Amino acid sequence: xxxxLLHNPSAGTGAHSAESLSKAVSKAGYSVTYCPTKEGLxxxxxxxxxxxxxxxxxxxxxxKIIRRMRDxxxxxxxxxLSTANNITRSVGVDGDADALLxxxxxxxxxxxxxxxxxxxxxxxxxxxxxxxxxxxxxxxEGSKPPAAERTRIGxxxxxxxxxxxxxxxxxxxxxxxxxxxxVLMVEVLNTRFVGPALPIGPRSASxxxxxxxxxxxxxxxxxxxRLAGAT
Numbered sequence: 001x002x003x004x005l006l007h008n009p010s011a012g013t014g015a016h017s018a019e020s021l022s023k024a025v026s027k028a029g030y031s032v033t034y035c036p037t038k039e040g041l042x043x044x045x046x047x048x049x050x051x052x053x054x055x056x057x058x059x060x061x062x063x064k065i066i067r068r069m070r071d072x073x074x075x076x077x078x079x080x081l082s083t084a085n086n087i088t089r090s091v092g093v094d095g096d097a098d099a100l101l102x103x104x105x106x107x108x109x110x111x112x113x114x115x116x117x118x119x120x121x122x123x124x125x126x127x128x129x130x131x132x133x134x135x136x137x138x139x140x141e142g143s144k145p146p147a148a149e150r151t152r153i154g155x156x157x158x159x160x161x162x163x164x165x166x167x168x169x170x171x172x173x174x175x176x177x178x179x180x181x182x183v184l185m186v187e188v189l190n191t192r193f194v195g196p197a198l199p200i201g202p203r204s205a206s207x208x209x210x211x212x213x214x215x216x217x218x219x220x221x222x223x224x225x226r227l228a229g230a231t
Contacts, residue, residue, distance in 0.1 A: 003030035004050040006065055008037045008057030011081035021056050021079070021101075028104035037061050043068060050074060052104075058082025063127040066114065076112070077104060083150045083197070086128055087112075090191035091206050111207030115190050128194050133168060133185030133216075134161040135195050154196025167218040174213050184216040 003025050007018055022032045030052060035045040037057060046053075046068055053069070055062050056079040066076070079100055080088045091110050093100060115126045130136075138158055145153040167182040187194060189201035189212040204212045 001030050001051045002049070003028075003032050003052040003054055004045055004048060005032050005034045005054045005056065006037050006042050006045065006061075007034065007055075008061040008081065010038065011057040011061060016056065016079075016081060021054075024101040025054055025104065028101070030104075037065065046070060052077060054079065056081055059084055059086050059128065062087050066112075066127055067125040072114065075109060083147055084154075084193070084195070086191055086193035086195075086197060087206075089193045089197070090128075090201075090204065113190055113206055113209055115188075115211065126190065128191045129187050129189040129201070129211075131185060131187035132170070133183060134158060134165050135185050135187060135198075137161060137165065139195060151196045155198070158196065158198075162216070162221060170215070172213065172215070179215065182218055184218055184221065186213070186215045188213055 005022060005025055007016075007021055009018065018034055018036070022034050025032045033045070033048065033050070035041050042065060046065070047070065052075050053065075054077045055065050058080070059082060062078055062080075069076075077100075078088050078093070088100075091112055093103075093110070112127070115130070117124050117126055117130050135158060138154070138161055144150070162184055165184060167184055170179065170181065170183045170186055172179040172186065187200065189204045191206055192201045192204045193199055194201065200214055201212045
């Protein structure tokens with residue numbers, strides 16, 4: 001059995017080495033091919049035939065690789081090395097990388113839907129969600145805090161954005177419902193957790209082939225700011 005291990009060495013605290021991760025996957029009975037993600041080599045590595053794809057990194061690394069997978073039927077093992085770990089939390093797989101590596105022996109699987117967004121930017125696949133307004137602005141514009149403080153600082157920045165950012169017009173059509181109003185933010189969710197580990201999609205199920213749509217209105221700005229303190 002072959003396993004392709006794609007690893008972001010700088011994710012989180014950088015405590016997991018290429019050697020330790022490769023050894024753990026090998027112990028589960030796989031012949032391991034290792035490839036770091038920072039060097040851009042992963043695009044060629046994904047063209048190889050493999051029986052298991054193992055991604056060790058943060059949500060950004062995980063989403064980047066999943067978007068480029070040519071065969072989405074290949075089993076995928078995610079080892080979260082960042083602070084938010086939104087994707088693994090949302091599929092009900094929680095714990096540190098060492099604990100999750102032991103799950104390779106059980107071969108239990110869950111489904112993870114992949115979204116597709118089309119617009120002026122073209123067509124792009126996504127894993128967690130997409131949106132506009134306060135959270136989207138924060139994800140694009142905010143600098144990256146130290147790993148240990150990333151979730152706390154991210155939530156503080158979102159609280160500030162919700163308190164100060166002007167609303168913007170939004171027109172949405174979801175199934176048979178239309179929304180045409182001013183909003184602070186809109187998120188189309190595939191996962192329960194997004195951004196700085198915020199559980200703003202509590203009903204989202206990553207394998208139900210449905211999206212959840214969440215929006216915040218300016219008239220409840222004070223109460224909306226409290227969501228950034230959610231746990």
